[in-house]
Amino acid sequence: MNTIQELLEGYKKKATQPSTVAGDFLDRIESTNPKFNAYLEVLKEKVIARAKELDGCAGQMENLPLYGIPIAIKDNILVKGWSATAGSKILEGYRSPYTATTVERLEAAGAIVIGKTNCDEFAMGSSNESSAYGVVKNPWDETRVPGGSSGGSAAAVAANLCLGALGTDTGGSIRQPASLCGIVGMKPSYGRVSRFGVVAYASSLDQVGPFGNCVWDNARLLEVMAGFDPRDATTSQSTVGSYTGRLNSKTLNATTIGVARDWLEGVDPEVLKSFEAALATMKAAGAKIVDVAIPHARYGLSTYYILAPSEASSNLARYDGVHYGHRAKGVDSVESLYSRSRGEGFGKEVKLRIMLGTYALSAGYFDAFYTRANQVRALLKKDFEDGFQKCDTIAVPTSPCTAFRIGEKVDDPITMYLSDVFTLPVNLAGLPGISIPCGLDDKKLPIGLQLIGRSYDEASLFSIAHQFEKLRGHFPRAGAK
Amino acid sequence: MSARDKYEAVIGLEVHAQLLTSSKMFCSCPNVFGAEPNTKICPVCTGQPGALPVVNRHAIELGVRVGLALNSTIHPVSIFARKNYFYPDLPKGYQISQYEQPFCTGGEVPIQLKDGTQRGVKLTRIHFEEDVGKSTHHGHGTRVDLNRACVPLIEMVSEPDMRTAFEAGQYLRALRNILRYTQVCDGNLEEGNFRCDANISVRLKGAQEFGTKVELKNINSFRYVEKAIDYEIDRQVEMIELGEVIQQQTRGWNAAKGTTELMRLKEGAADYRYFPEPDLAPLEITTDWQNEIRKQLPELPQQKSERFQESYGLSPYDASVLTAAQELAQYFETVTNLSQNAKASANWVMNELLGRLNAASVEIDQSPVSTEHLADLIRRIDSNEISGKIAKTVFEAMFATAKAPETILNEKGLRQISDAKQLEKVIQKVIEANTSQVVEYKNGKTKLLGFFVGQVMKETKGQANPGVLNELVKKLLDSQ
Secondary structure, eight states: OOSHHHHHHHHHTTSOOHHHHHHHHHHHHHHHHHHHOOEEEOOHHHHHHHHHHHHTTGGGGGGOTTTTOEEEEETTBOOTTSBOOTTOGGGTTOBOSSOOHHHHHHHHTTOEEEEEEOOSGGGOOSSSTTOTTOOOOBTTBTTBOOOSSSHHHHHHHHTTSOSEEEEEESSSTTHHHHHHHTSEEEEOOTTSBOOTTBOOSSTTTOEEEEEESSHHHHHHHHHHHBSOOTTOTTSOOSOOOOSGGGTTSSOGGGOEEEEOGGGOTTOOHHHHHHHHHHHHHHHHTTOEEEEOOOGGGGGHHHHHHHHHHHHHHHHGGGOSSSSSSOOOSSOOSHHHHHHHHHHHHSOHHHHHHHHHHHHHHSTTTHIIIIIHHHHHHHHHHHHHHHHTTTOSEEEEESSSSSOOBTTSSTTOHHHHHGGGTTTHHHHHHTOOEEEEEEEEOTTSOEEEEEEEOOTTOHHHHHHHHHHHHHHHOOOOOTTOO | OOGGGGEEEEEEEEEEEEOOOSBOSSSOSBOOSSOOTTSSOOTTTTTOTTOOOOOOHHHHHHHHHHHHHTTOEEOSEEOEEEEEOOOTTOTTSEEEEEOSSOSEEOOEEEEEOTTSOEEEEEEEEEEEEEOOOEEEEETTEEEEEOTTTTOEEEEEEEOSOBOSHHHHHHHHHHHHHHHHHTTSOOOOTTTTSEEEEEEEEEEETTOOSOOOOEEEEOOOOHHHHHHHHHHHHHHHHHHHHTTOOOOOEEEEEETTTTEEEEEEEOSSOOOOOOEEOTTSOOEEOOHHHHHHHHHTOOOOHHHHHHHHHHHHOOOHHHHHHHTSSHHHHHHHHHHHHHHSOHHHHHHIIIIIIHHHHHHHTOOGGGOSSOHHHHHHHHHHHHTTSSOHHHHHHHHHHHHHHOOOHHHHHHHHTOOOBOOHHHHHHHHHHHHHHTHHHHHHHHTTOGGGHHHHHHHHHHHTTTOBOHHHHHHHHHHHHHTO
16 A cells, blocks of 8 residues: 555555554665665654544544545654754754644544655755755665755655655755655645745745655645634635545546746756656647746746745844754853843854845845846746637656765755745745656656646646556556566 | 924824734734733744734725815725845744735824914825734843734824924824724823824024934824924934034934933935835725725714714814813713713813812822712702702812711711701801891991801701701801
């Protein structure tokens, strides 16, 4: 039983029960997690107790859409009583005093939180190398990165250490690791999912989304957790409905796929080849392929690296050593308490972005940077709106390259940032995007296809992705080679 | 002409008022004063990771109420912004406030000048803001109480529109009065739910440019507002006269010494790196909502004053005194309704009660003389049951003991005697004891009537009803 869909069937047929499944996953985590470093915390007793509780609820299975499903949660999402390091030393030892809305909804649907996963510090990174708790290894090749920032969640699903996982995506942090780990990952429209209980990185871009082994699993996870939350003023009131029930609502011969050729610069030839093949497959199945223009996509990177650090510089001000988290010892003034606690607690990449953002928001620079970046953001949004006049989805590769070697880009931030050229503009425009495995390169590393959808139309996006997935057929799992 | 007369002061005030909501601005914690430290807190107001703000609609309503009461412009869309700075009692490292687009601009606060005329002090803006926690310093360290963090505030910024400490004092009193009338804020400087900072500069009279301004903080009592501002104006004039340069700085009022003291120099404006709060959508205040709030507006001081003049025939001065505080106006109106005598009610409240309350530092709503008791006293005068003179004695006792007039009249034996039979007995006694005067009276010396009345008054310890007494004395003398 390799997917959520299959396990739910298994439970229905009484082939197994939650405590057996949880036990199997816990055993596997114990034996293989040291190799991958995907999990930062697994509270075994809590997991077993929860699974046993669910064993007793088998009668209510019909009303529990995630009955007995082990889910991993990125360690920047709060679950009461669990760690919430966000990959940072500054939150080492912090215990969540409450549970995020997303996790609350998953648990109410019968899911089992099986562990908290590693990630880039405060979700800032594309390789998981900025985590204060060590890099996560890619289950396809342990010398390579899993992508980031939600690398632990992606690796946990790919290595079969859980059946589904939550990540957060601010500039590609779900889709890029999903692509590099050969699984499905989706970032919903901004405002579709509650951010309450999610450690903020860049509030106007952050979204929680699911990882899974197939589109159906992603659709199920999202339909459970999406929707208005009175505790998050930026969530949308628009109705969610059933995503799994509408996976066949959009057939390929009724679908127009937009391709923005001017956006496709600097793509690895193997990735481009696989991308073109995916387009050809869908075309052969009746999809119409049209050219669209997203001229401002080229400014996505620079726009993102003004706005996200600006918000981050403010969002991360609360980690000051006063109220909770790391506090420096032997300080002699409140100023040194701040500077030393933050100096010791934050890693290099986080400090870099805090300084970038502080500078961009400073008097005299604000208009040239922050205001201007927001203007570009509006233009980019408009590009997508215009594009969607001509098509139902816009297709791009998820990442310009497949999984790179650990350490390969760590000293060159710009090259690292370029990993996200195809994902950042989607966050800036607030649109939903999904990454589906579409092939392997010559090193047998997975390649991801990204489909971008209309705002709040996750249903159509899932459906198109599902049609492609059916055409593509079976995709190998990590370690299956 | 003294040096000071050559100069004029330019004063602008910034007032922070805590809103009387039941819960905080962005979370559901109770908004209460004086609870045990850190007992009214939650993940949101303590800035836990992942916690998000949600706007309290009641706070918005109260803010709009004030804007409408001051004839300001309420903006249909305004923006919350983050004000970034580090301080131990600021758990998020930023304060949610409003910056470039506040919800309210313009308007004015009507104040009463010394000559009895009115003028409006112009407002620049009103915006929403969350309060911060409270730091207290103990020998070895600092303790932070976050009960107050996230309590809703409005900040009201005036134009630099005042020229004297008196005007500034009147502005604060008028503003507090309106906030209390509209039930938006308790207006208590001492408890800190109404806080005032003053920007003060001086310049030669007739000069166009402003002088360098000094920000004055810690004015935490109405008693010191004028004193503190006056002191600061004098200090600045003195410095200029000595050829010294005023530095832009923040000073605090030291009530014990009666001086202002340097808190910090302002070298360039602090950079708060304001930017729109991404966790909150723009604040929308629809016309419908505004109208809804307008409907609930209570009668404001100025309207009340006009009504008092019209319905009760009060002079403009009396009306303005009696509407200076809502509680006072209410007291007066209750007494008037019960006694059916507005003029007497106004006189008793203004001439007898207020002075005594002030001397005893007692608020009107704590008055030992209840509205029922004062109305009762006025009714007894109007029905000639007691004389005005006795009434004053009774009132004095009422203020001292909080007892009812009835009780005091009985206890002190001050009840007026109007009963003819009772009085006739005394008159008879007086006539019998003064036979020679009776003869003189009978022989035409009618002014002796006063003598007899006086004797009876003496016998009755002044309790005889003068009107009844006069007639009876005349009647009995004539029948002799």
